[in-house]
Amino acid sequence: MALPSYTETRYRIWHYIYIAICTFVFFFLIAPLFVIFPLSFNAEEFLVFSEGMKNLDPDAFSLRWYKDMIYGTKNPWGLAAKNSFIIAIFATIGSIILGTLAALGLSSRHMPYKGIIMATLISPMIVPLIISGVAIFFFMAKVGLAATHTGIVLAHIILGTPFVVITVTATLSGFDHSVTRAAASLGSNPVNTFMKVTLPLILPGVISGGLFAFVTSFDEVVVVLFLAGLENTTIPIQMWTGLREQLSPTILAVATCLIILSTLILISAELLRRRSERLRGINR
């Protein structure tokens, strides 16, 4: 942001203050994530930068916590990772199906009571998780699904659908409904129209909603804390327990893996968003 040459000095100063503030805020946002990186390669057991690390002594770095994460005896990360992935995948599929259908209905201009229904469908995102956790726990305990994978998957579908509803509705807001009418006039039945015409066009929105649902489930800890038994432990639960009891560098190794995963998801979400905007003809 170059300043025009006629800018007065005091506004110049203001401008540099503004840039400094922005730099600080960006630093504040992103820097905490990078602390975890080097510390996860710490050769020692403490969560502080050792003298050796500060001097970049190669002996101060090691992969021992990554080894511990993967091979460590009686460590729960393997089971937790397996559970987390299974639960997140099924929850994502469920959220995508229910959420996309609902979004299709909601974007129809014939939809009755749109406002109140939309508000209800989004509410799991707004209601504090602790309340959702209590309510879902009561329900799952009553129907006998507490401490089962099914129960947790259902709970995560509840929490994941709002994201799918929001992203797909947003994609559909720029959707040209005449293409479906064109398909119908050419003799296509509604299911065929959806699969061949509508879905490919809204797919970026569906997938990015799915990514949100996946991350929500993969990262969710409050509701799972109520629902999970020992068998259903997930990565967030293990991290939660670890952070409460004692911070071990193994957690940082796991955290590093999670940051890499979220970076990958972010990149795919961004690419999808751009593709979607291109498809919808929004050029910026």
Place this chain on the structure above:
Amino acid sequence: MSSETKQILTTDGIPLEVSLKKAEKKNKIKAFLLVAPLLLFLIITYVFPIGEMFSRSIDDKMITNMLPKTFKEMEKWDGQELPPEEVFTAFYYDFKVLVDKQEHGKLGQRLNKEKNGFNSITKKLFRQVKRKKIDESTSIKEQIMKVHKRWRNVEYWQAIKRTAPPYTMSKYLKGMDMYYAADGSITQVEEDRRIHRILWLRTLEIAFFVTLFCFLMGYPIAHLLATLPMKYSNLLMICVLLPFWTSLLVRTASWMILLQQQGVVNDFFVMIGLVADDSRPEMMYNKVGTYVAMTQILLPFMVLPLYSVMKTISPSLMRAGKSLGGTPFVAFWKVYFPLTIPGIGAGCLLVFILAIGYYITPALVGGASGTLISNQIAFHMKQTLDWSFASAMGLMLLSGVLVIYWIYNKLVGVDNIKLG
């Protein structure tokens, strides 16, 4: 008949208006059927259970079912002096049933919550009944009164009478540090025991300040993102979105590492000479930790709505303001800022809603002075197992959140939530 001839008919001979209405109705049903699976699913697994929390929070049927005869007799008792013989007799027979079912302990505990001292006198009475010391042929009132002097105290009988209704609001009162006094009036607990009120106020305070900090930090960077050329702003946007996509626990963990006493932030303070090495301040397990971590975690929720609003403001408006003689400050304050108010509203409400119900981060970095009402709910769900109290507090929190949600919906519209 002229009006009928004017009516437009479809090829089937049905009036067009009727036919259109039919088609409209069909479309409505079609749209609704698409929404129905999710709506039904949410109502069964989510909306009803929240409603059930309400019935659980006011439920007091246990004791009503334990002492049916007593409460029936008590209806005739005015509650001023000791109850008549019939009440004592009914209570004795109810109690005998409980002894047979071994539920007298539960009764004692429940009554003890109403008035201290019930636990021991029900145990005393239990021993007498168990040993069949009570002679059913003479006055039972006299015999019960002899078991312990508290059974002769009218206050204890009044306490029993108060438990008669199957529903109670006492859990809600407890959540506001109030209770039903002996005469049934609502009273505040002593000043030094008003823990819940402190928590409510602290929750509001933390949510308010986190929202304020997010606004103060989010506004400049949203402005920068919206005014920079696309290729730079896309790169900087990653700085906002990466934390947004990263696990909450990972972000909290990184703050725990940064803020600990031997942590990077303290190291830095020592290095620049702000604090001495041996008096490093405690920045975690208190309010400071909660503020810092929550602000960073919720900041993207402020930046994204602000950005999407600022993106639509044409830069020529600022130029016009300046060319009409406004200084950059005046142009900003009179032209730009008012246009961003919708974004400010959306961002602040969203951050406030999310902050008010926060649980994980305060529980990990908050310590005792940084915990919020959510932590108290979790405590009662997991430790004390007082689920009805947890439900009551949850619903009190929920009602507050729903009010803000309603305002948000009116001002912003739920379908305008921005997710990156």
